Amino acid sequence: MIALGLEGSANKLGIGLIQHPPGYGRDPTIRAKILSNIRHTFVSPPGTGFLPKDTALHHREWAVKLIKQALKESGVSWRDVDCICYTRGPGMGAPLQSVAVVARMLSMLWNKPLVGVNHCVGHIEMGREITGAENPIVLYVSGGNTQVIAYAEQRYRIFGEALDIAVGNCLDRFARTLNISNDPAPGYNIEQLAKQGKTLLDLPYAVKGMDCSFSGILASIDSLAREHLNPNGTPKNTDPPPSDPPITPSDLCFSLQETLFSMLVETTERAMSHVNSSQVLIVGGVGCNLRLQEMMGIMARDRGGSVYGTDERFCIDNGIMIAHAGLCGFSVGEGVVQVEEAGVTQRFRTDEVWVRWRD
CATH class of the missing domain: 3.30.420.40 (ATPase, nucleotide binding domain)
Incomplete structure (x- = not known):
């Protein structure tokens, strides 16, 4: 299976595509294949932080460009994608909403299922996958x-x-x-x-x-x-x-x-x-x-x-971690949401997620 991941909980917009080969999750020797991992950062002037509205605008301006670039680098078509994964939370409200809008748009445009991912669990699962x-x-x-x-x-x-x-x-x-x-x-x-x-x-x-x-x-x-x-x-x-x-x-x-x-x-x-x-x-x-x-x-x-x-x-916010954790959940039916219910939340505790893909 192949997943497209969209991360935008803060000032980094990340788009990634990952593939879980046949047998992944059952055979520990089979590893996930990273197809593309692209990121663009909103950088504010020295002495300032990044405001939610400015960060959200950055994500809206760059989302389509990065998605096209990620698909091109991965060598796969949107038709090959099995699910679209996006960061549901936690994070900054306006940037999260911007990415959720893009995820819903792609889901309707491509007729693909949506998976809402906990940002923190995305970090953990990506770290486990990369380091072993x-x-x-x-x-x-x-x-x-x-x-x-x-x-x-x-x-x-x-x-x-x-x-x-x-x-x-x-x-x-x-x-x-x-x-x-x-x-x-x-x-x-x-x-x-x-x-x-x-x-x-x-x-x-x-x-x-x-x-x-x-x-x-x-x-x-x-x-x-x-x-x-x-x-x-x-x-x-x-x-x-x-x-x-x-x-x-x-x-x-x-x-x-x-x-x-x-x-x-x-x-x-x-x-x-x-x-x-x-x-x-x-x-x-x-x-x-x-x-x-x-x-x-x-x-x-x-x-x-x-x-x-x-x-x-992989340790800085990226789309591939959302794609990976989302695909882990998708394989067991965890985190899948309907388009009309695909919202975001700034408060999404790590321990709220049912990690059904682990023993």
């Missing part, structure tokens, strides 16, 4: 979500999550404070600056059981930026004594990353201990961060375990 991880603890970290997840009894159970803002949102908002570019992504640019940081500053460490809080850390790092940096981002104290070097943007980014990622490693390790798992799968846009992968790898090795991650093609 069997039954890992999942750390799902992105601009809108932060969750520690484990699978049990055909549900992805949430062990812990962010109590306020997501870890990716915390990084993105500090990028605005520093007025750094959003191209290719604010979190990526913070990661590059953090590599040059040398001074680790004291920031709040807010782990509450299995949950994390990031808003206080953001307020604290913003305060330190105002204290140590000029409006143009240069250090205020450029002539300190040798024992007191100036605090730079790189130091702030380094301190923020180390604190945030330490919290995530702690809660993930606790979940591993609880379910006696030796595998960690990192998914979501922040999962591309090499420092997070390194810190998680150190923890996992100390426990005799391993870490699984993907590159930016």
Whole structure:
């Protein structure tokens, strides 16, 4: 079977086509075949975020172009497509609606069934498919979500999550404070600056059981930026004594990353201990961060375990993950919706999905 996937829950519009060969799901040696995976990102000016209405307009302008390009690259016709999968939620309302309109239009135009997909489950299933991880603890970290997840009894159970803002949102908002570019992504640019940081500053460490809080850390790092940096981002104290070097943007980014990622490693390790798992799968846009992968790898090795991650093609929002998860559900009749009922929701919990395609 072949599925077309449409993802547009935030500022990235992704279109992908995937094929599940005969025997897929029954024979573990048979892997899915990626036919095309195309993405276009709405990039806002430095110091700003992306507004829902502007992002929705971007998706409407690019959807047809990317669908045509994806079909051309895949080498298949729309007639070969068995179902159309779209992101039902969670995400930003206006961008989600734009993609849902496109999905309904294609369903009626091509007379193909529609499958609504949970964005978070899409990340998990794509990560499992690419890495081959069997039954890992999942750390799902992105601009809108932060969750520690484990699978049990055909549900992805949430062990812990962010109590306020997501870890990716915390990084993105500090990028605005520093007025750094959003191209290719604010979190990526913070990661590059953090590599040059040398001074680790004291920031709040807010782990509450299995949950994390990031808003206080953001307020604290913003305060330190105002204290140590000029409006143009240069250090205020450029002539300190040798024992007191100036605090730079790189130091702030380094301190923020180390604190945030330490919290995530702690809660993930606790979940591993609880379910006696030796595998960690990192998914979501922040999962591309090499420092997070390194810190998680150190923890996992100390426990005799391993870490699984993907590159930016699959950890950043993409259409292929929606196509893959949608096709998994379609094969067992899960998530199929009528065109007139194919809506979206900004609140679609990971543990609401009945994962019928897994034992």
